[in-house]
Amino acid sequence: xxxxxxxxxxxxxxxxxxNTNGITLNEYKEKFAKSRNQFLNDRRLIEDIFFPLxxxxxxxxxxxxxxxxxxxxxxxxxxxxxxxxxxxxxxxKIKDIDFSAYKRIYKNxxxxxxxxxxxxxxxxxxxxxxxxxIKNNLRIHLYNYSSTHRSKVDDxxxxxxxxxxxxxxxxxxxxxxxxxxxxxxSRIDSIEVSNDSFSKKGLHIKKFHDxxxxxxxxxxKKHVSFSMNKIAFLLLCEEFPYAKNKITQNTEGExxxxxxxxxxxxxxxxxLGMIDLxxxxxxxxxxxxxxxxxxxxxxxxxx
Numbered sequence: 204x205x206x207x208x209x210x211x212x213x214x215x216x217x218x219x220x221x222n223t224n225g226i227t228l229n230e231y232k233e234k235f236a237k238s239r240n241q242f243l244n245d246r247r248l249i250e251d252i253f254f255p256l257x258x259x260x261x262x263x264x265x266x267x268x269x270x271x272x273x274x275x276x277x278x279x280x281x282x283x284x285x286x287x288x289x290x291x292x293x294x295x296k297i298k299d300i301d302f303s304a305y306k307r308i309y310k311n312x313x314x315x316x317x318x319x320x321x322x323x324x325x326x327x328x329x330x331x332x333x334x335x336x337i338k339n340n341l342r343i344h345l346y347n348y349s350s351t352h353r354s355k356v357d358d359x360x361x362x363x364x365x366x367x368x369x370x371x372x373x374x375x376x377x378x379x380x381x382x383x384x385x386x387x388x389s390r391i392d393s394i395e396v397s398n399d400s401f402s403k404k405g406l407h408i409k410k411f412h413d414x415x416x417x418x419x420x421x422x423x424k425k426h427v428s429f430s431m432n433k434i435a436f437l438l439l440c441e442e443f444p445y446a447k448n449k450i451t452q453n454t455e456g457e458x459x460x461x462x463x464x465x466x467x468x469x470x471x472x473x474x475l476g477m478i479d480l481x482x483x484x485x486x487x488x489x490x491x492x493x494x495x496x497x498x499x500x501x502x503x504x505x506x
Contacts, residue, residue, distance in 0.1 A: 213237075217245055221259060223331045223338075225271035246270070265448055329388060332396050333373055337363045342378070342399045347392030361386075362401045367412035369445035374418065376406055383408050385418060414445045414462070415469025427470055428461040428485045435480040439473060459483075467492040 213235055220226040226234075231242045250259055261268040298305040336343045345359040361375040364383065373386045381403065401407075410418040431439070436458040440447045449462040464470050467489055474481055475493060484490050 214245060214249065218249060220331075221249070221270060221272045224334045225262065225269040227264065227267045227269050229267060329391055329394055330370060332394050333363050333366070336396050337365065340401045340404075342397040342401065343375075344395040344397060345386065345391055346394065348386060349390040349392075356392075359386075360397075362403060362407065364407050364409075365412075367416065367418070368414045369443070372412070372416055374410065374412060376403060378403065381406055383410070385412075385416070387416075411463070411465060413464040413469060414443050414449070415464060415473070417465035417469045419465035424463045424465060425467065425488075426461075426463050426486070427467070427489050428459060428483070429474060429481050430457050430459045430483040431477065431481045433458065435477045438477065442473070471496060 216234075217226065217231075228239060228242055231237065232239070235241075237245075246259060259270050259272060261270055263269075294305065294308055297308060333343065335341075343361050343363055345361055347356050348359060350357055360378040361373075362378060363373055363375040365374050366372070367374060367385065371388055373388060373391075374383065375386060376382070377384050383406070408420075411421050411424045412418045413424070433456070436450065439460065440450075446460065446462075450458050450460050452458050471489075471493055474484065475496065478493075484493070
């Protein structure tokens with residue numbers, strides 16, 4: 204593939220992301236292996252193409268900015284990728300018959316297609332489909348979800364509300380049970396975005412989600428902290444990448460984690476697994492919780 208074609212493919216990919224999930228500078232570097240300067244050049248090119256129909260704005264996400272198209276100015280969704288391919292194939296057939304007509308038709312249809320959001324299809328990732336549904340208040344059909352609670356595979360109709368930190372889990376209303384639940388992205392086999400809009404928004408309960416996968420109402424969240432050595436630090440960041448934003452290092456090389464959690468279960472599992480590498484656990488209620496877990500263990504002799 205020539206450099207020109209590679210550049211075109213990259214620009215189209217970025218446009219697709221700007222219309223759905225958005226993209227951060229770090230995600231751009233990782234996905235395309237390009238520098239910050241190239242990112243700025245690509246951004247300027249895209250803005251030049253679409254101005255004044257749409258602009259790119261920056262949404263603060265932790266320490267980073269996520270870049271997206273302004274939603275109120277983007278055209279209504281019209282096509283999926285198969286539609287676009289079929290249209291282009293038919294237009295090309297006109298080229299040899301009447302080149303002038305081909306140029307006029309292509310110019311107008313190309314403008315129409317490229318200034319529309321592509322409907323999510325097989326070319327979209329699960330995360331992109333969910334993000335699209337959240338932004339447009341659309342239900343999703345979740346297929347073959349491996350549930351640990353029921354020990355079986357289920358299908359669900361959901362009204363997606365939000366992602367948890369790190370986008371590892373989806374918090375959504377299960378339409379059948381009328382309850383808000385958390386779903387692990389890694390356990391989703393496939394999803395389909397429905398044409399049905401949300402109809403049970405009154406049942407959407409906003410919750411605080413901690414980075415260990417647990418949720419609670421805002422008033423019940425708890426603050427915890429602990430210190431650890433480098434081994435525990437690396438293992439924590441490997442299992443929960445979002446935790447890195449909540450860790451500081453002192454002059455002695457010790458790492459301190461400090462954040463709010465929904466309960467002590469998730470963070471407690473990590474601490475107990477690394478207990479010989481962790482010190483200065485706070486608050487006292489968290490210490491008491493850990494002691495009780497150990498006492499209730501089958502391996503603990505209470506006599």
